[in-house]
Amino acid sequence: MGAKSLTIGVFDSGFGGLTVLRELLPLVGDAHCVYLGDTARLPYGSKSRETIVRYALSSARFLQRQGAELLVVACNTATALALDELRAALTIPVVGVIEPGAEAAADACREQGTTPGVLVLATQATIESHAYARACAALGLEATEKACPLLVPLVEEGWIGEDGDTARASVTAQVLRIYLGEALRDAPESRALLLGCTHYPLLRTEIERTLAELGRPLRVIDSAQATARVVARILSENGGAHGASTGIGEATCEFFATDSVRKFERLGSRFLGRPVGEVQLVDLGG
Amino acid sequence: MGAKSLTIGVFDSGFGGLTVLRELLPLVGDAHCVYLGDTARLPYGSKSRETIVRYALSSARFLQRQGAELLVVACNTATALALDELRAALTIPVVGVIEPGAEAAADACREQGTTPGVLVLATQATIESHAYARACAALGLEATEKACPLLVPLVEEGWIGEDGDTARASVTAQVLRIYLGEALRDAPESRALLLGCTHYPLLRTEIERTLAELGRPLRVIDSAQATARVVARILSENGGAHGASTGIGEATCEFFATDSVRKFERLGSRFLGRPVGEVQLVDLGG
Numbered sequence: 385m386g387a388k389s390l391t392i393g394v395f396d397s398g399f400g401g402l403t404v405l406r407e408l409l410p411l412v413g414d415a416h417c418v419y420l421g422d423t424a425r426l427p428y429g430s431k432s433r434e435t436i437v438r439y440a441l442s443s444a445r446f447l448q449r450q451g452a453e454l455l456v457v458a459c460n461t462a463t464a465l466a467l468d469e470l471r472a473a474l475t476i477p478v479v480g481v482i483e484p485g486a487e488a489a490a491d492a493c494r495e496q497g498t499t500p501g502v503l504v505l506a507t508q509a510t511i512e513s514h515a516y517a518r519a520c521a522a523l524g525l526e527a528t529e530k531a532c533p534l535l536v537p538l539v540e541e542g543w544i545g546e547d548g549d550t551a552r553a554s555v556t557a558q559v560l561r562i563y564l565g566e567a568l569r570d571a572p573e574s575r576a577l578l579l580g581c582t583h584y585p586l587l588r589t590e591i592e593r594t595l596a597e598l599g600r601p602l603r604v605i606d607s608a609q610a611t612a613r614v615v616a617r618i619l620s621e622n623g624g625a626h627g628a629s630t631g632i633g634e635a636t637c638e639f640f641a642t643d644s645v646r647k648f649e650r651l652g653s654r655f656l657g658r659p660v661g662e663v664q665l666v667d668l669g670g
Numbered sequence: 671m672g673a674k675s676l677t678i679g680v681f682d683s684g685f686g687g688l689t690v691l692r693e694l695l696p697l698v699g700d701a702h703c704v705y706l707g708d709t710a711r712l713p714y715g716s717k718s719r720e721t722i723v724r725y726a727l728s729s730a731r732f733l734q735r736q737g738a739e740l741l742v743v744a745c746n747t748a749t750a751l752a753l754d755e756l757r758a759a760l761t762i763p764v765v766g767v768i769e770p771g772a773e774a775a776a777d778a779c780r781e782q783g784t785t786p787g788v789l790v791l792a793t794q795a796t797i798e799s800h801a802y803a804r805a806c807a808a809l810g811l812e813a814t815e816k817a818c819p820l821l822v823p824l825v826e827e828g829w830i831g832e833d834g835d836t837a838r839a840s841v842t843a844q845v846l847r848i849y850l851g852e853a854l855r856d857a858p859e860s861r862a863l864l865l866g867c868t869h870y871p872l873l874r875t876e877i878e879r880t881l882a883e884l885g886r887p888l889r890v891i892d893s894a895q896a897t898a899r900v901v902a903r904i905l906s907e908n909g910g911a912h913g914a915s916t917g918i919g920e921a922t923c924e925f926f927a928t929d930s931v932r933k934f935e936r937l938g939s940r941f942l943g944r945p946v947g948e949v950q951l952v953d954l955g956g
Binding site: 411423424425430431432435523533537538541543551552554558559561562566642643644647669 | 708710711717765767819823824828837838841844845848929930933
């Protein structure tokens with residue numbers, strides 16, 4: 385298949401996966417990217433395995449009907465709990481965010497030549513699945529996992545950033561001090577911190593600042609960047625994409641959401657780093 | 671219909687409606703209460719009208735199939751956005767939480783003999799519907815509405831209470847100071863504060879403390895209590911229930927949830943004020 389005609393499906397429970405799409409766009413030549421945010425049923429992170437598998441399958445099948453030839457599960461929770469089921473049910477390659485994230489963390493630890501330990505921040509459901517611990521262990525890396533359930537709502541409410549309201553931003557800083565303080569006590573050997581939720585890259589600056597305040601400036605690894613590089617490698621191996629030299633403008637995007645498209649259009653740009661444009665409403669029967 | 675045989679259906683997007691059931695149980699004689707928490711699709715509060723109407727209708731129809739002869743919509747968001755559609759679609763009486771809450775607020779203001787102004791705290795979707803403002807205006811009461819989207823996750827995470835972790839509880843206190851500080855600046859004439867979300871009664875002590883700190887000790891009105899009194903009045907008018915003298919032990923309860931029943935069993939007791947016991951899983955097709 386040529387790059388011209390390649391369609392990549394990307395899905396997440398909401399907006400967070402747009403941080404993966406953002407990293408993906410410069411690396412996939414002139415592919416057509418179809419993004420689905422299952423916003424009517426978000427968040428996945430606090431729900432059970434059975435429910436998440438059901439939601440992920442219906443989202444993935446929708447993207448396959450839209451012509452997706454490669455599926456990116458741009459959601460840590462769906463990757464953690466439904467990747468095997470998605471691979472079994474679909475006839476196209478499926479890339480999750482967890483293995484690429486774990487590999488990037490292993491690389492970072494090796495570069496530092498230290499005890500291979502990584503701290504993983506993620507949602508409750510991702511942590512309870514221990515998917516990151518397994519993926520890290522397979523690479524000889526010990527993972528300490530920390531559920532941070534309040535970070536997604538804080539990001540979605542925009543209580544972040546230097547340009548934001550100071551009182552609001554200080555709430556997020558306080559929440560980060562609590563989560564990171566507890567996590568670092570449990571992981572004294574960790575040398576890297578893995579952002580195991582697609583919302584967390586929007587908190588990267590605040591997380592790095594908090595780590596510095598706590599005297600533990602771990603290297604921060606973003607699964608979104610690592611996943612985008614894995615997709616680019618697959619395309620390149622298949623002789624498809626034109627590699628990393630192409631610009632954002634050459635890939636095309638189409639956006640679908642299962643709930644209010646206006647909210648998606650408004651919030652989505654914060655995650656994608658540019659306007660998402662028109663979003664189409666789709667009913668997956670939820 | 672006799673009280674012995676009366677079945678009352680109660681539904682909410684999650685656990686919050688259990689604060690309504692908690693107030694209801696002592697007032698409904700030996701009725702049988704069937705509670706549904708639509709936990710696979712929560713929260714409703716950040717979603718669109720169309721999606722909330724669809725979810726509310728399927729939840730209500732499930733309860734009618736379980737034999738409900740009276741439906742309590744124990745969810746402010748579903749009441750705000752779907753009460754008319756529920757009344758049109760069902761053949762049984764439907765009681766929401768907004769009119770009872772507005773009436774209780776009007777009574778409280780009248781008792782104080784002051785300018786009739788009330789501050790309403792609720793989710794984003796409830797506030798955007800202006801359902802409380804309309805219900806209050808119909809009673810000659812001016813409502814100032816304030817969306818407080820972070821309070822539900824803070825309650826669900828248990829970052830509350832005097833017996834809780836001090837650092838966690840102080841985050842909730844800081845969030846309340848931000849929300850209430852902004853709201854009170856916009857509502858200098860308000861004399862009562864209406865809890866327009868079924869999660870908020872769990873924050874009542876913290877809200878009252880924050881109001882005192884801010885020098886504005888408004889009277890706090892709980893829609894859950896007001897709604898329970900309206901249901902009791904309907905039953906009493908129909909010659910059904912035995913009135914307020916009966917104890918909790920006499921009504922029976924059955925619990926359903928659309929997602930993990932273990933989580934419901936674990937978190938639900940916090941809202942109900944006693945163990946919820948066995949919860950049955952139900953699939954509404956979401």
